[in-house]
Amino acid sequence: MIDISGYNALEIPPELEKVVRDAIKQGLNGLKTARRGGRIDRMALRTAAMFALCCVTLLNLSPRFAAAAAELPLLGPLARVLTFREYHCEDEIKYIDAEIPQIDNTGKSELEQRVNLEIQAIMDDYLAQSELRAKGYFDAFVAAGGAPEDFIPLGITMGYDVKHLSEDCVSFTVYHYETRFSAYNTVDYYNLDLESGRYLTLRDWLGEDYREIAAGSIKRTVSSWSQEQRDMLWQDISFEELIDESTDFYINQDGRAVVVFEKYQAAVGAAGALEFEIEPAGEG
Template identity: 50%
Template sequence: MIDHSPYDNMEIPSQLSSVVADALACGQGKRRHRLWLIRLIAWVPMSVAACLVLLLNLSPTFAQGVCSLPVVGEVCRIFVFREYHSENQFQYIDAVIPQIENTGKTELEQRVNEYLQQLIENCLEESEARAKEYYDAYVATGGNPADFRPVGVNIDYDVKYISPQYVSLHISHYETSFTAYQTDYYYTVDLDGEQVLTLKDWFGDDYQQIVADSIRTSISQWSQEQQQQLFPNLDLESLITEDRSFYLNEQGQVVVVFDKYELANGAAGRPEFVITQ
């Protein structure tokens, strides 16, 4: 569960509500200001939403003040998070756990939040086991425990896309030690349909062919050097499973993600493809 005490106990400056209200009301005076504001909102709605979500997550005081305003309060708790920081002799952890709420779908929120909580707890357990193995191996080979550099563990998230209907979330798990370790998780939720989406949900029964054809088209536009990084005799259809990782970009387009070394050599990194039909 989310700890709301920072919000509940935070003293709100008396002038905060009026400052926020004035900011929302600015531009109502002159016609050119109104036109400029309308064009701006039409041009960058997702940027405004992203900034709002960022401020709400980073500042409990700002969030509590804004939530008291009409309309804005409807989106103020879509994503909140809890941060964990800990350190011991073999690892130090910076982890953020996102939560979704205020969707009006209690069962969906609980299902998604339990998944995110369990996912990050599993990541932390796996990281601890790896860090302990590094430490034990270092000491076993003659290393001085006092000289051991703790493994850095960072778990964070970013919102790839957010709208009244869809939320697309990316969880990143990164470790730094003698070698780097990185894992990415993507989670896209249909708020209206109250389900976590798969490629099949989005594209239908022919999703493998649709996605593979779009990827081939994208690859055909690569340079010769880029294409040479691909593994030979690739069977894209076999890689496009129903649970293939993907997210929605800022334009609401599906972006399919491959892990490093999954379809190309290391120089290709983690290839991503915007899927078009």
Template identity: 35%
Template sequence: MLNDQNLLDLQKAYEEEPIPKELSQRVAEAVYKAERELLQEEERERILRGKKMKRRVISAAAAMVVVVGGFGLGVNTSKAFADTVSDIPVLSSLAKVFTVERIHEENDTYVADLNIPGIEGLKDKALQQRINNLVRQQVTAAVEETKAMMEENKKAYLETGGTEEDYMKREISVDYNVQCLNDKVLSFSVYKTETLASAYFDMFYYNYDLETGKELTLKDLLGDDYKDIANKQIKEQIAERAKEPGAMYWDTMEDMEADAFKTIADDQQFYINQAGKPVIVFNKYEIAPGYMGIQEFEIQK
């Protein structure tokens, strides 16, 4: 039977037990992300309470989302955590996706918070370098293009009677998610967002067969009839979703038939989920009003 001294000894041992490094890192990452999202939400609410602004739809050049596709471990965004995972035998052969660089930049026009990812641990080092270079090149180009556009927009705003005091800074963010990752296929997303009162995106997806180094296509995953297979399932899923309260698609709206979904594009954007299924993605406004957000459709072969 435990006495008071036994309980005190157990309590002391519990309190002195070190917190595992990987748990501490994951908690820190979660807190960092939550704080950033809270700040962004507070800024959006402040904007909405302020001066009314006419809504606008930004062109594809206004925002860039870069997505690199394949299979993944879920969210694996810390090199410290990745290093810890590599010590686990069952996972030691897998690649790791982690934050290579965090950048914060702010001026009178915009605030930029960028989390730049990188890959390590691929057996094919040439493919690894090629993907890392591609991500950095596309993210950098997207961010620089958006910065230039924001500077031009601010200049036009001031030249047409606006004031520095009334001008509201834009937000630029870059972050990423691992969709799925294993020894055969790699799929992760890097997304760049421009935010004022709403968020605007443009998206790119890259999917790789890690055994061959080949970039995967929908034809590789669904066969020669990939368009017919995808179109049929997307139309069926849109019809089901449209039944939900508040859901609207161009297909179901009067005078919007010209914008209704008809077929996927030759270079249709998609990623591969953990089940190995292609998930076709449509940006805001492509097949539905903006409030419906980005639309995703898992396709069965």
């Protein structure tokens, strides 16, 4: 396991403020972000029990771009996506590396509570399922005559990736990966409108003609692919039919929507998940 304690202890240098200020100033565009509706469940006791044997580190801030940009004189307070908890746990059947994020500084306390509870509930559930699979793999290995000391532990990685941060919106993903089977890998997309305090959809971001705009942009991208790449798409695929208000997407640093099709959704498994940056109407 890689020791990142030194990295996490680093202080963000004062001169970074100008770099962050300039970067965010270029990225502000007044648009809004999106996500489909969420789900929240009680999980505090389950969380405590699940990680009782793990090494738990509570972090005030993680040295990420979002933390550096939180208090800029030019823009005023910005929302932050930061590491709330880190978990590192290892035993004979599994090893876990997890970063649990939370949002704050949005000016919308109800939004923060709702999103943070949802993230923890989702990650709790993913981890519980992974631990059950690890136990199942181990038991099956030993039952088949394998020596316990020869079992290769299941690797479980959970974390997040900040995609876009501005006064108006926050876009980030929360992911869960396992080393055995990619079928259990998941990515959840969070696109938050900080003015309304709600998740928005692709329709909200691109407008009423979002299907035509997104599908047209995707088709132009595909037309530039090699024949070998195009052959990996399902025959007679209709991107218009694949796109609706629940379609996964995130906002990139340029403020553009990036539509994501899960593995097998638009192409053969070897293609993996497909991402398409969407050109705004009139740019194609």
